[in-house]
Structures are given as structure tokens and as C-alpha cells.
Amino acid sequence: MAASSLSRSLCFLFLMNLIWMIIMKPTAAVPPLNRFQPSAWYQAHATFYGDESASSTMGGACGYGNLLSNGYGTDTAALSSTLFNNGYACGTCYQIKCVHAPACYSNVQFTTVTATNLCPPNWSEDSNAGGWCNPPRTHFDMSKPAFMKIAQWKAGIVPVMYRRVPCMKRGGLQFSFQGNGYWLLVYVMNVGGGGDVATMWVKGSKTGWISMSHNWGASYQTFTRLGGQALSFKLTSYTTKQTIVAYNVAPSNWNVGLSYKTPVNFL
Numbered sequence: 036m037a038a039s040s041l042s043r044s045l046c047f048l049f050l051m052n053l054i055w056m057i058i059m060k061p062t063a064a065v066p067p068l069n070r071f072q073p074s075a076w077y078q079a080h081a082t083f084y085g086d087e088s089a090s091s092t093m094g095g096a097c098g099y100g101n102l103l104s105n106g107y108g109t110d111t112a113a114l115s116s117t118l119f120n121n122g123y124a125c126g127t128c129y130q131i132k133c134v135h136a137p138a139c140y141s142n143v144q145f146t147t148v149t150a151t152n153l154c155p156p157n158w159s160e161d162s163n164a165g166g167w168c169n170p171p172r173t174h175f176d177m178s179k180p181a182f183m184k185i186a187q188w189k190a191g192i193v194p195v196m197y198r199r200v201p202c203m204k205r206g207g208l209q210f211s212f213q214g215n216g217y218w219l220l221v222y223v224m225n226v227g228g229g230g231d232v233a234t235m236w237v238k239g240s241k242t243g244w245i246s247m248s249h250n251w252g253a254s255y256q257t258f259t260r261l262g263g264q265a266l267s268f269k270l271t272s273y274t275t276k277q278t279i280v281a282y283n284v285a286p287s288n289w290n291v292g293l294s295y296k297t298p299v300n301f302l
């Protein structure tokens with residue numbers, strides 16, 4: 036008798052708890068899944084290219100074109116191919132601190148850069164004397180304005196510590212269209228969170244989702260003719276695997292040479 040009433044009250048408690056959990060679920064603080072987390076700190080080296088204007092950093096291998104009008108600013112870096120990962124590292128963000136060199140500014144913690152370019156290997160130079168971007172070296176060839184924030188530029192090359200950090204972006208993803216009527220090449224810009232894109236799909240108003248192939252840098256392409264259809268895009272983050280959908284990014288009268296903004300972005 037006592038055992039049965041105990042089990043009945045346990046059952047009652049269990050049910051109340053279940054009901055409580057169901058009621059509370061929508062308001063409970065659910066930690067966002069797949070939010071990009073900073074990496075550990077790693078060793079690398081950094082040099083700089085171009086001058087104070089950073090004009091030579093424009094039009095880099097990621098295809099962001101004018102970095103100023105596309106929101107990347109002048110604090111950017113070209114990555115050695117080891118870090119560049121065939122362009123999948125385009126748009127990723129790094130804190131870089133100068134370490135163990137007299138040229139380092141001791142009062143500066145780090146500077147933050149976005150990867151916008153490739154620093155190609157130069158095998159006619161030794162990997163330890165000029166061929167700084169030769170694999171397997173991890174190297175940042177920074178814009179001169181970014182380099183000058185952490186070290187005296189006359190040093191030329193400094194040892195650094197770096198870590199991946201979330202990309203802080205204002206506003207949503209931006210899609211820049213290139214190609215022609217038979218070939219849609221889309222550059223994905225202003226990517227928040229991990230900053231990187233692994234896979235992308237496009238959907239016309241009269242089609243299902245069409246998988247796009249990675250072209251180079253931050254660009255994805257399809258050879259499906261989508262003229263006259265409003266376009267939506269679905270993207271998966273390379274690092275966090277988070278997938279987001281941007282509906283009706285471009286109206287049915289979209290055209291190559293134009294950019295389209297969306298309200299959605301990665302975390």
C-alpha cells in the first residue's frame with residue numbers, strides 16, 4: 036500500500052516535471068547551436084604587402100573586389116596556401132599579435148584581420164629566407180596598415196601568435212553576381228560567424244534547390260539558366276556546419292554585375 040502510493044506520487048512528480056519542461060521550453064535560454072567559437076592560439080609569422088593606402092590589397096584572390104565598398108576595410112591579410120585552404124578560408128577572421136621581437140609594439144594586444152587574399156608560394160626563394168608563404172609554413176602577409184598596428188614596419192617580418200575569431204559583421208550576407216546568361220558566378224560577402232562557406236545552393240522561383248560548385252576564393256557557380264526567376268540561396272558554414280537560407284535575395288530581373296543584400300547572417 037505504502038509502496039503503491041509512493042510510486043503514484045513519484046509518477047505524479049514526474050508528470051508535473053514533464054509538463055513544466057514543456058511549458059518552459061520556449062522561454063528557456065537555449066544556447067545557440069553551431070555558434071562559431073574562437074580557436075586556440077597558434078604560432079606563425081607575418082609580413083606586409085603594399086603601402087599605407089592598402090590599395091594593392093584590393094581585388095585579391097577571394098574576389099571581394101573593392102574591400103572598402105564591400106565592408107572589409109584595410110585590415111586584411113593574404114594567407115599562405117596552407118592556411119588559404121583552396122579559398123575556403125576566404126572571409127575568416129584572425130586576431131594577430133606580434134611576439135618575441137624588438138619590433139613588436141608592447142602596448143598593443145593584437146589586431147584583427149580578415150582573409151581576403153592568397154599569398155602564393157615562391158619556390159625560387161628558400162622557405163626560411165623570402166619564401167615565407169611556401170607550404171607548409173603558416174604565414175600572414177598583412178596589409179601594411181594592419182601590420183603597422185602591431186609592429187614597426189621596418190622589421191619586415193615578425194613572429195606572431197594568431198587565433199581564429201568570429202567575424203563581426205554589420206548586416207546580413209551579401210551576394211555579388213558575375214558571369215553571364217549561361218553561367219551564374221556568385222561571390223558571398225559580409226559573412227559573419229566563422230566567415231567561411233562550405234557549400235551553397237541556389238533556388239529559382241520555378242526550380243528546386245540546385246547545388247552550386249565552388250569556383251575559387253569566395254565564389255560559387257551554377258550553369259543552370261535562371262534568368263527571369265527570383266533567386267534564393269542556402270549556405271552551410273565551413274567551420275560550424277550551420278545552414279541558413281536567404282529567401283528571395285534577388286528579384287526576377289536580377290543581373291550580373293549587381294550585388295544583393297540579405298537580412299540573414301551566420302552567428
Ligand SMILES: *[C@@H]1O[C@H](CO)[C@@H](O)[C@H](O)[C@H]1NC(C)=O
Nearest residue numbers: 155156157158159160165166
Ligand atoms: C620569386 O622570388 C624571386 C627571387 O627573389 C623573385 O625574383 C621573383 O620576382 C619572385 N616571384 C614572385 C612571383 O614574386
